[in-house]
Amino acid sequence: MKAVVFATYGAPEVLQLQHVGKPEPKDNEILLRIKATAANSGDWRIRKADPFAIRLFFGLAKPKINILGSVFSGEIEAVGKSVTRFKAGDEVFGSTGMTLGAYAEYICLPENGPLAPKPGNLTHQEAAVIPFGGTTALYWIRKANIKKGQKVLINGASGAVGTAAVQLAKYFGATVTGVCGTSNMDLVKSLGADKVIDYTKEDFARNGETYDVIFDTVNKISFSRGLKSLHKNGKFIQSAAGMPAMLRGLWVSATSGRKVLAGVISQKAEDIEFLKTLAGTNHLKAVIDRTYALDRMAEAHTYIEKGHKSGNVAITV
16 A cells, blocks of 8 residues: 655655555454545654654654554445444544554554544545544643633634634633634634634733633743733643643642643544534534645645644645
8 A cells, every 4th residue: 555654753855655565454443445634733743753752752763653644534444353333334534643654545443443434524635634623622622621601712723723622612602712813814703713813913912801711722822921811710721832831831730720731632432423423513614724645745744834724734545
């Protein structure tokens, strides 16, 4: 089968389309013919080993996992003899988690992993881009216990996590303010944001507004700005925080009524099922900026690493 492989950390050009062995499913696994995946910030950070701490998990000198890609949508080609949840011919979508491997034509996945039937109203490209931002946003929104009537500010509202967070926060009943650039204001408004702030023209920390929850999806809000705009018992979500910010967050949480939430998310099959239900009933829309073919993965990574995409970048396999 064809797959995009990388043998060393580095620039997008380390991603090379190669022929590799086609996997065979174990008794509890499905063999999926991938129709679409996505290129996201997690992928390019692992490819580049940025931050350096990524090497502690994926290999110090060189990557231990040679095929990136954490999300997928496709059709099951075969199932192991113990599989009961799915059958050959089923269309499914979901996440591979830390095992990666979705930049390929085929992948084997455990049937009880974070995957679910693909909603019939979505293309494979649309389904594939939902899990990365969707599971991240859902995890933190649940962690912060966002609920009806709360005021929530989402920074980076036009990105993969941000576009999902705006829609999910609205679904749970919050009043949502999105922060993004000029060109993405209409997009964020169309996703349900009650108010949109153009960060190139206005600093949310200086308008006198305070929020129950501030969700920084892009690690661009300093502690001083974030805490200044947070209610005294509010929660500050830093979904993309590095270790120094996490440690400072622990101190803030221990010494004040405010709570800083950061760290690594977990994904479950129930999360994908929940996102499937929302997407299938048009409560969660897939936002796709650009679509590339698998053999143009280096070009896709070059684009997403610039940090200017709106929503997601889909990859057709």
